[in-house]
């Protein structure tokens with residue numbers, strides 16, 4: 287996957303289409319066209335082998351008119367300002383569509399965590415948190431897991447952040463990050479939340495379209511947090527997983543790949559591409575898999591002018607952020623492939639992050655049924671809003687989702703005005 291330049295431009299094009307259609311106020315469009323803050327830190331880390339290395343870390347805070355900045359942290363060699371900007375903007379739209387009291391942000395460090403020991407990973411994470419300092423905070427900007435970051439990384443961030451507070455303040459700051467391990471203040475259901483949200487959305491889409499999910503075939507790109515959970519939860523419906531691709535390659539089995547078994551296999555630090563209960567296929571063959579549903583759950587810009595013509599599905603459910611370029615979108619539309627957009631489809635993660643944040647603020651621990659029930663309710667309401675906008679404006683679901691977000695933001699800007 288080569289670096290995709292101009293990702294922020296892709297977001298801007300998507301937003302402009304919605305803004306034109308709804309006749310968005312020009313002032314609001316101007317404000318939302320750039321992020322509020324962009325923090326770049328270059329921080330040194332003394333590694334376990336004694337060498338010192340300088341890392342580039344980012345935090346882009348796109349907008350906070352609806353509430354504190356909120357969004358994940360990514361550890362990946364391709365992390366750069368343009369990508370983080372785009373991902374931060376998508377968070378602004380996503381939280382607005384879900385009706386959360388949050389704005390949008392994103393961040394990360396440009397490096398490959400797989401090249402470092404766990405001990406060094408902890409040092410890098412802690413030193414990055416220190417470098418960010420007061421640019422994050424439980425009522426200001428709340429990071430969460432994203433690509434190559436997990437609950438352990440969140441625990442280190444929280445611990446470092448708390449260590450920087452006065453002893454009296456520490457207990458009141460647990461909610462500086464979400465996606466923490468349960469014992470360290472995390473929420474049950476957060477781990478699976480994004481995949482669960484994707485599947486709740488798919489259940490609803492199936493109901494609305496008189497489609498039987500138990501007979502469905504699907505394939506998934508990315509088998510990390512989002513991809514593996516979405517795969518397993520779809521499998522619980524009886525749907526058949528035909529192909530999976532991750533950074534090591536792609537595999538296919540027309541009889542179905544057991545998602546639980548594959549999860550156990552990958553969790554044991556084995557390469558997905560070596561999985562013996564399926565055959566190895568190349569990327570083009572993978573993208574051309576004939577199935578009902580494709581769930582991209584890896585990185586952005588995967589469905590493009592090159593790959594969209596290959597797709598042979600009736601529906602794309604975007605688990606990843608920004609997996610489809612504007613050119614890819616146009617081709618899907620021409621081919622009559624339906625699309626459930628990222629800002630709706632993968633919002634389960636940030637919704638349950640919000641529940642975790644609330645639990646921390648109230649010193650509560652909710653049961654899984656409560657978390658899942660509330661997630662279902664919130665994501666269905668978001669689905670309803672997008673569906674209604676698609677009908678009202680006679681437009682595609684991505685544009686409709688942006689219209690919902692922009693309308694909410696525009697209303698708040700109208701009410702609050704622009705200071706001074």
Ligand code: NAD
Pocket residue numbers: 287431432433434435480507508509510511512513531532533534583584585586605606607608632633635636
């Ligand atoms: P992850 O690190 O757990 O998994 C990423 C997966 O993508 C891995 O299986 C990896 O091998 C695969 N991948 C990487 N490069 C690839 C390539 N070149 N081709 C095919 N597969 C490749 O990350 P995640 O948390 O599951 O995030 C995946 C996507 O979902 C990202 O776009 C992220 O922004 C988005 N997302 C995540 C969450 C969340 O809660 N974790 C929430 C909303 C959206």
